[in-house]
Amino acid sequence: MNVYGEHYRTIWVKEDDPAVVQIIDQRHLPHKFVVEDLTTVDEVARAIQEMHVRGAGLIGATAGYGMYIAALHAPKDSVGAFMESLARAGGQLKATRPTAVNLAWAVERQLDAIEEAGGDPEARTRTAFDMAKVIADEDADFCRRIGEHGLAIIEEISRRKGGETVNILTHCNAGWLAFVDYGTATAPVYAAHDKGIKVHVWVDETRPRNQGARLTAWELGQHGVPHSVIADNVGGHLMQHGLVDMVIVGSDRTTYTGDVANKIGTYLKALAAADNDVPFYVALPSSTFDWKRRDGVAEIPIEQRDATEVRTINGLHEGEIVSVLLTPEESPAVNYAFDVTPAHLVTGLITERGVCEASEEGVLGLYPEKRAVVQG
Amino acid sequence: MNVYGEHYRTIWVKEDDPAVVQIIDQRHLPHKFVVEDLTTVDEVARAIQEMHVRGAGLIGATAGYGMYIAALHAPKDSVGAFMESLARAGGQLKATRPTAVNLAWAVERQLDAIEEAGGDPEARTRTAFDMAKVIADEDADFCRRIGEHGLAIIEEISRRKGGETVNILTHCNAGWLAFVDYGTATAPVYAAHDKGIKVHVWVDETRPRNQGARLTAWELGQHGVPHSVIADNVGGHLMQHGLVDMVIVGSDRTTYTGDVANKIGTYLKALAAADNDVPFYVALPSSTFDWKRRDGVAEIPIEQRDATEVRTINGLHEGEIVSVLLTPEESPAVNYAFDVTPAHLVTGLITERGVCEASEEGVLGLYPEKRAVVQG
Numbered sequence: 001m002n003v004y005g006e007h008y009r010t011i012w013v014k015e016d017d018p019a020v021v022q023i024i025d026q027r028h029l030p031h032k033f034v035v036e037d038l039t040t041v042d043e044v045a046r047a048i049q050e051m052h053v054r055g056a057g058l059i060g061a062t063a064g065y066g067m068y069i070a071a072l073h074a075p076k077d078s079v080g081a082f083m084e085s086l087a088r089a090g091g092q093l094k095a096t097r098p099t100a101v102n103l104a105w106a107v108e109r110q111l112d113a114i115e116e117a118g119g120d121p122e123a124r125t126r127t128a129f130d131m132a133k134v135i136a137d138e139d140a141d142f143c144r145r146i147g148e149h150g151l152a153i154i155e156e157i158s159r160r161k162g163g164e165t166v167n168i169l170t171h172c173n174a175g176w177l178a179f180v181d182y183g184t185a186t187a188p189v190y191a192a193h194d195k196g197i198k199v200h201v202w203v204d205e206t207r208p209r210n211q212g213a214r215l216t217a218w219e220l221g222q223h224g225v226p227h228s229v230i231a232d233n234v235g236g237h238l239m240q241h242g243l244v245d246m247v248i249v250g251s252d253r254t255t256y257t258g259d260v261a262n263k264i265g266t267y268l269k270a271l272a273a274a275d276n277d278v279p280f281y282v283a284l285p286s287s288t289f290d291w292k293r294r295d296g297v298a299e300i301p302i303e304q305r306d307a308t309e310v311r312t313i314n315g316l317h318e319g320e321i322v323s324v325l326l327t328p329e330e331s332p333a334v335n336y337a338f339d340v341t342p343a344h345l346v347t348g349l350i351t352e353r354g355v356c357e358a359s360e361e362g363v364l365g366l367y368p369e370k371r372a373v374v375q376g
Numbered sequence: 377m378n379v380y381g382e383h384y385r386t387i388w389v390k391e392d393d394p395a396v397v398q399i400i401d402q403r404h405l406p407h408k409f410v411v412e413d414l415t416t417v418d419e420v421a422r423a424i425q426e427m428h429v430r431g432a433g434l435i436g437a438t439a440g441y442g443m444y445i446a447a448l449h450a451p452k453d454s455v456g457a458f459m460e461s462l463a464r465a466g467g468q469l470k471a472t473r474p475t476a477v478n479l480a481w482a483v484e485r486q487l488d489a490i491e492e493a494g495g496d497p498e499a500r501t502r503t504a505f506d507m508a509k510v511i512a513d514e515d516a517d518f519c520r521r522i523g524e525h526g527l528a529i530i531e532e533i534s535r536r537k538g539g540e541t542v543n544i545l546t547h548c549n550a551g552w553l554a555f556v557d558y559g560t561a562t563a564p565v566y567a568a569h570d571k572g573i574k575v576h577v578w579v580d581e582t583r584p585r586n587q588g589a590r591l592t593a594w595e596l597g598q599h600g601v602p603h604s605v606i607a608d609n610v611g612g613h614l615m616q617h618g619l620v621d622m623v624i625v626g627s628d629r630t631t632y633t634g635d636v637a638n639k640i641g642t643y644l645k646a647l648a649a650a651d652n653d654v655p656f657y658v659a660l661p662s663s664t665f666d667w668k669r670r671d672g673v674a675e676i677p678i679e680q681r682d683a684t685e686v687r688t689i690n691g692l693h694e695g696e697i698v699s700v701l702l703t704p705e706e707s708p709a710v711n712y713a714f715d716v717t718p719a720h721l722v723t724g725l726i727t728e729r730g731v732c733e734a735s736e737e738g739v740l741g742l743y744p745e746k747r748a749v750v751q752g
Contacts, residue, residue, distance in 0.1 A: 031701070205703075213702045236715055237712050331406075331604075
């Protein structure tokens with residue numbers, strides 16, 4: 001997507017130096033646009049661990065490029081020593097965020113590909129480079145396809161409104177910054193905007209970490225998509241007054257029955273959407289499906305994060321990003337990171353294969369090869 | 377309620393100098409406890425306008441004392457000049473926050489009482505002092521009675537839970553800081569806590585102005601009531617998991633049919649409460665009823681406030697209260713201050729006369745003298 005009028009992905013190899021991988025250091029957004037060079041496995045590991053990059057797709061792609069960087073620096077005198085060095089790097093990368101499924105998956109995929117392609121360390125390094133690109137391209141391609149499928153829904157609403165602006169509410173950042181390009185929840189929005197359909201996005205600020213106000217607002221603004229930031233409290237009122245035509249959110253994990261774990265507060269918006277007959281869509285690549293769990297509310301474990309995220313907030317003050325205390329010094333806070341929206345509140349799931357009902361039947365209709373896994 | 381172990385109201389006459397009215401300058405809470413002296417009508421007007429004091433009940437009480445201060449300083453040589461000066465002061469006070477119903481009401485009540493009691497300017501000044509005290513005491517007394525009626529509900533839940541902690545969620549600040557004492561939504565909580573019933577309050581931070589994180593958390597903490605601050609996004613998840621036994625919120629305006637206008641985001645919590653069979657109560661003095669409007673969502677005008685409240689936030693940084701920017705510099709924001717919760721989502725209204733169903737029948741059952749007004 002565009003940043004200051006130029007096309008960017010969230011991760012890429014430096015144009016004139018293929019030994020350098022570049023990322024956007026997202027910790028400084030929206031206040032500063034900082035591109036960071038990654039040249040060692042330690043730097044890649046730190047970028048993931050300290051959340052210079054975040055979001056399932058981007059973490060996977062970064063790990064993929066991390067394994068390429070590991071290959072660049074691994075000893076080339078014997079295949080054994082080379083592969084041993086890569087295994088060590090993989091372990092280091094996987095340990096940075098142990099619960100990020102895409103991270104381990106990208107590392108394993110690299111190790112398997114390198115082993116399978118064979119050859120000497122130089123050839124294996126070229127394989128690692130190719131596979132890093134495949135992982136990143138696949139991620140972007142899945143998001144692009146989600147955008148196409150979601151576009152049809154927005155086009156239909158636009159037609160029904162006689163070409164008037166389609167108002168779309170989103171929560172958190174399931175944007176291109178969380179993936180390699182396009183994003184999931186934002187992909188249909190970008191596709192519609194790029195096609196000339198009038199859209200406007202209500203951006204939930206998404207306390208406590210404010211990914212909406214910081215990241216979604218920034219990426220929409222950079223790409224020229226009209227949007228307004230709102231407090232998380234506002235969506236219900238907007239829906240009561242016909243000011244929201246559809247909701248699109250991402251998902252951190254979706255049961256094969258259609259229950260959606262996503263950023264805390266998603267469930268409240270789904271309730272308001274149902275109460276006001278506003279369609280509520282979840283956009284997700286199929287890697288997000290949990291093929292083992294039936295009952296999201298009962299079975300999906302919800303991470304509790306540090307109370308500091310609620311008690312304080314970061315913002316720009318006199319040119320510097322500073323943290324300010326919001327609560328009384330003595331007041332405790334509790335910080336659940338996700339909630340689960342039951343399938344019956346979800347109008348449809350937008351996946352890379354198409355749109356389906358948020359139900360076992362709907363999901364397995366699009367992913368019939370998973371029927372055996374689910375019943376196993 | 378208690379502050380640093382001492383009992384306070386939100387407004388009082390200075391113990392050793394009855395020409396000085398004192399308030400808590402709430403702009404500094406929760407980071408600093410600042411008591412401010414008010415000795416002129418200008419100071420009172422500024423305190424209301426710049427929100428040193430806020431909340432329907434407290435604004436009314438402050439206007440009441442403002443008229444007493446006006447009387448103190450009005451010319452005493454003729455009743456005409458005295459009353460003229462008072463009328464001017466009343467106009468000045470009423471202009472500070474034109475939409476605050478209690479403000480105009482307190483000013484008019486003072487002018488009527490002073491006129492009716494008659495006498496010379498000195499006698500009239502004593503009347504103004506007495507009436508200021510009556511207005512403040514009535515406010516505190518209404519809240520105390522709301523507390524008693526709500527206490528019965530908490531006691532019942534506590535009994536049902538075998539004395540285990542009763543978890544109560546509240547939104548915004550309908551606490552004693554918004555009134556003269558006790559508050560409305562908090563009054564039952566204080567009554568229960570003071571009686572030794574185990575309670576714990578989930579305090580919605582209440583973006584954008586964070587009245588929950590700043591004020592409700594502070595006053596509960598000062599009074600020793602166990603509580604946890606949460607992002608506004610969290611309540612639905614807590615209710616799904618049985619962690620909320622009841623919701624109590626205040627109201628800015630309630631139709632006689634039971635639709636409740638309250639701080640933005642209240643509606644979302646009401647939806648979650650209904651979805652999870654959690655009782656949802658609204659505590660309000662009868663002055664908050666709107667006897668003219670039937671349909672809250674359609675008829676109650678919702679104030680839009682400055683976008684700066686969404687784009688920035690105040691907090692403590694290195695000992696100073698500073699404002700930080702949360703969004704991209706270029707991103708617009710929209711700031712609706714209230715929403716309306718339809719009566720069917722409200723379990724009951726807790727008023728100074730008792731608890732009733734949120735319906736025309738329920739409300740007129742408690743306030744039969746309003747039947748003529750409603751049908752007129």
